[in-house]
Amino acid sequence: MPYLKNLAARYSEFYTSSHKIKSVVMKVQKQSNDTPIEQSFIATCAMPQKTDYRPLKVALLDINERLENRLRYFFSDRCQGDYVVAVDPQSADICLIDLDGLRGKSYWAKHAERQHNCPAILLSLHKTEVENAKWLQKPLQADLLHSELEKIREKLHLQQRQVAPVSLPKPSAETELALSGHHQELRNKIKSLQALLKKEKIRRTQLSAYRQDGQADNPPLLSEPAYAATKQISVGEQETKNTAPFIGSTPDVDLDNETQLAWVQYDPKRFLIGRVQKAVKLAETSGRPVSISSSHGSITIVPMTGEVLVEIDGQRLQSLASQPVNDDEYLLSVQDSVCDIPGQTHRRPVEAFVWELTLWTSLGRIPVNVSPNNTVVFKHWPNLTRLQIFPQATRIAALWAKQAHTLASTAQALEIPQRYVFSFFSAAHAIGLATTEESINEKIATEENPIKSNGNKTLFQKILRQLSLH
C-alpha cells in the first residue's frame, strides 16, 4: 500500500540524508571548542523550536475518541507534525466532521452556513453526496486523507517552512527573576547542559554511536530510527517536533554519577501526573468518581467505566503536564455522580490517559522513586496499539521481554539515546508494567498492610492495582 511505500520513502530519504548529517556531526565534533555551535546545540536541546512554519489546525467535529487518537498519531507521525488538532474549532484551518456521529450532520450544516473559508473533509460509512467539501469513506484510508490534507494545504498557500535560527536568550537580573516555573527549569537545564558539554565525554559517546557504519545495515522498522538526536545536533528542525513532546531532548548521562542522575530524574508528585495517580488510587479505594478540579478545567476518574473525563484540551494538558504544580492548584474531591457534558468533556481509558500524561511529564526522564541502576522488571508488553507510541518503543519492549537489562544497558544494547528508554520506562512504570528490581522489594515491604477492599474485584480495580503499583 502506498502508505508503507511512503514510509519507506521517508526512511530512504533519511538514510541518504543521514550521510550529510554524519558529516555535520563530525564537523561539530571537530569544532568542539567552537562556542556558537555549542550554544545553538544547547538552545536546540532545551528550548522549543521557534519557526515561521505553522502546522495547519484541524478541528475534529464529532470524531470519536478512538479515531481522534489515531488522527493525532497520524498527524504527528505520517504527516510529521504538518497538522495538529485544533483546540478551538473557530480558529481551525480545516474541519474534519464525522457525519455518522450524533451531531455530525448538524455540525456540517452549521459549518456550511458560516465557515465558508474553512475547507471541510466529511467522513461517513456510506457514500454521501456533499457540496463544497471533500467526502471520504470510513474506515479512513491514511493515503487518501493525507492527499486531501495536502491538497488543502496547497490551496491555503502555507508551504513556507523556513526554520528561523534559535538563539539563546541572554538573561539579565530581571529576566532571570521573570523566568518562573517552567522557564526556570529550562534555564537550569541549560546550565546543567552547559556544564555537561564542557566535559565533552558524554556527547562523544553519543555521537560515536551514529558514526558506526553498521547503522544503515540494521535499520529500525516502522518506528522512527534513532536519528532524532543526530538531526537535532545538525539542524534542530523538523524531527524535534515529532518526538520532542514525548522524548524531550536531554543528552545521555552517567547514571552512576549523582549530579548527572539528577538531571534526568523527575518527581511525579510535583507534577499533574502525581495528582492524577493520587486520584486514581482514591477512586479505587472509594469506588466513586474522583475529580481533580483546577482553573484550567477538571479531570474526573470514573471507576465504574475505567475511563477519565477530561475537560482540558490536549494541547493545554500537554503544557500543564510539564509544569511543576502548586499545592492548591489541583483539588481532589470524591463525587457522587459524574457530570459528562457532551462537547466539553473528553473520554479516555485511564490507562491511555496516564501513559500519555506520563510521557508529557517525563520528557525523557525517569521518576525519582525507582532505583536507576537496577535491572528493569518488565511485566508484559503494553497494548501499544491503544497507547501513544513513539520511536523505539517496540524495540525497547522486545528487548526487555527477552533479556534482563538496566536502563543504561538498554540504551547501549539498542544503540539509542537514553531518553527513549527513560520515556518508555516512565510510561510503562506509570501503568504498572515496569519497575526496577529494588523498587519491587520496597513494594513488598510497604504492602504488608494492604488496603482491604470488598472481595468482589472489578476489572477497574484490577487496572487500578496495576496503575498504583509503585
Next chain:
Amino acid sequence: MDNYKILFAGPVSAGKTTAITSVCTTPPLTTEAQATDISRDSKTTTTVAMDYGTMQLPGIKTLHLYGTPGETRFDFMWDILSKGSTGLVLLIDNTHPDPFSELHFFLRAFKKFTKKSRIAIGITKTDICISPRINDYQAQLRNVLPNIPVFSVDARNQIDVALLVEALVVSLDLELAA
C-alpha cells in the same frame, strides 16, 4: 535476515485475510470460497488455501505474509505454510464465546512458533466486544509463554496491523541476532 516469511493464523473470521489486505504493499492473493456451515452465519466466504501478500518494511526487509485458512478441515495447510516461516501472527476474535480456548487451541496447533516464542497475538473485534481485556489474555499466557506482544488489533486498520507485525519482527530480530 532480509526476507521474513510471516504466517497469519487464527480461527475463521478473526480477520486474517483482512489484516493481510490492510498492510500489504501489492494487492494480495486470496483464495476465498463458500464457507462451510459452521462459519456461514458469520460470513459467506472463507479462505480455503491461503492468502499471500508482501509488506515492504522501510530499509531492506520484505515481509512475505501468508494467511492460513481458519477452518480445521484445512489444517493440513497449516503445516505446509509453516515450513520456512520465521514468525507467527495469531489473530483471536474477541467476539467468540470462548476466546481463551481458541487461543490455547491455536497455540498448541502452532507449537513450532510458540516453543521459540516467535509469535505476536492480535485480539480483533474489541470494538464489538470489549472483554476479555488484553491484560486477561496476558494473564492466560503468563505460565504458557514468555513475554510476547499482545495488542488489540482492528484487522481493517493499517496502523494496528503494521504495529503488531513490527512488534513481532523486532522480537525476531533480537532473537535471531542472539
